[in-house]
Amino acid sequence: MMLANRVAIAFHKNVHFYKRIRVTKSWKDAGGYEDKRVPSPIGCMSSVGQFRHFAIKCDENCAVKGVVIGVYSKEGEREPKLTSSGEKFDDRAQGKISDLVRETQMRGELGKGMVFMNVDPEFSAVAVVGLGQEGAGYNDLEMIDEGMENARVAAGVGARALQLQGVNEVYVDSMEYPEQAAEGSALAIWRYNSNRRKQDRTQIPKLELYDSPEMDAWTRGLFKAESQNLARRLSDSPANQMTPTIFAQSTVDALCPCGVSVDIRSMDWIEENRLNSFLMVAKGSCEPPVVLEVNYCGTAPEDKPILLLGKGITYNSGGLCLRPKKCMQLYRGCMAGAAVCVATIRAAAALSLPLNISAVLPLCENMPSGMAVKPGDVVTLLNGKTMGIKDVSKAGVVVMADPLLYAQANFKPRLVVDIATMSYGVCCGLGGSAAGIFSNSNFVYKQFEKAGGLTGDRLWRLPLWNYFKRLISPNLTYDINNRGRGPASSCIAAAILHELVPCVDWAHLDIRNVGMITQYAPLPYLLRDRMTGRPTRTIIQFLYQMACPDNK
Secondary structure, eight states: OOOOOOOOEBBBBEEEEEOOOOOOOOOOGSOOOOOOOOOOOEEEEOOOOOOOSSSOOOOOTTOOEEEEEEEEOOOOOOOEOOOOHHHHHHHHTTTHHHHHHHTTTOOOOTTEEEEEEEESSSSSSEEEEESSSSTEEEEETTTEEEHHHHHHHHHHHHHHHTTTTTOOOEEETTTHHHHHHHHHEEEEEEEEOSSOOOSSOOOOOOOOOSSOOOHHHHHHHHHHHHHHHHHHHHHHHHHSSHHHHHHHHHHHHHHGGGGEEEEEOHHHHHHTTTTTTHHHHHTTTTSOEEEEEEEOOSSOTTTTOEEEEOOEEEEEOOTSSSGGGGGGGGGGGGGGHHHHHHHHHHHHHHOOOSSSEEEEEEEEEEETTSOOOOEEEEEOOSSSSSSEESSOOOHHHHHHHHHHHHHHHHOOEEEEEEOOOOHHHHHHHHSSSSSSEEOOOOHHHHHHHHHHHHOOOOOEOOOOHHHTTTTTTOOOSEEESSSSSSOOHHHHHHHHHTOOOOOSSSEEEOOOOTBBBBBBSOOOOTTTSSSSOOOOHHHHHHHHHHOOOTTO
């Protein structure tokens, strides 16, 4: 049997695969029968990439190379157009790519494309993915740079398709945006595989930039994506494998090699510094609580730092106000705020950002027990105000209250940014489209808005009005109610935290909807039903803008 294969595996929205085989010699010559098969579907792949329907067979140490190139969409009478690197590859392949694009009637629609096999002797597989409209830029209505986001989507879809074909070295076209292509491809191929048998794990291929001298931009994109993947790993780990103590050790392992100092504060220190609101929640669990103090020094030590505060409830059962069993396992991700802080500082150190960053990460579990905080308990905060704990399942503001006051008094920051999976209200209002942001500074919000437009991980400003302050106080026997009154849970939580930030620029990011599992319409380069690590890249971009305000 002699076959000269030219196999095209089409993926429509990264779902359906088709195979086309051209037979150049009849099987009758080899004593068989003549093959007269027509193109037919060979199966489908789930949108999460769980199944592989055929792959390139090779030895364990064999390098199987593939390349991802982009194609712009058809406009009017103009045919779909390959990127500049794609055109060079097409010349190298003697026009086979452009011929296949025409024959398969590709339209260059964003995120749709095909994988072609045996087109080039060096690259076993070539993924041609639609980039959408050529020359796309910032869209004011969508509040996003579509050119950059299109590069992330196309690179991510193409890299993942090659990964599922067994390619272990993926070369990616810069698509005119090398940093964004690196982000999309590195995010798309990453998997949380730790608890699967080695032979059952989806292998993560090596990524390389194809035909572009812009290695600095490509490396920046890899740094940012790998930092977000760190946040994904920390958030997706089971609660028994990511206790406060294990999280602290993981933080040391991730940050200390980068020159970042990490101080681990134990129970004695917490009691000595009277972080009573934090201890009210932490005492319900057998796992000892930990407070991490992280410091990155990128400029003169006397310069005021930007302070990050990350909610670090490594498992939130709801305490005595137990959560429904159906979604209980999702609440291992309630430490996503702390995970994002760790990932952000790691990227800042890797990129050598010229500013000082400090972070305070209170880590504990919220569990029911004889020692657990009870609904109706009252705690006195470091600023002398009393907080009534009406709903133990809303422990986020309780855990963060005293650490927020302590951090302001000790670090004297120029800006405070707290990140937390706080309230379900932001899920109802925004879905998975954008994180909610509350801020007492228009300048800070504008910087976050700009950062979100560049990274594709947007934030939407929610109100911080006096109306919501009236919903948390006054109360009959205490100053602040941790639940407040009414259904606006995200705004009420922000109002409580605002009470604890008297006079400094401040932003509160509620990432309950984007930092945990995204079930509906996840970004194409992330995975459905997995922790996302969002909005790590947006905070990194924000810090870059604060450090280098004169740069675009």
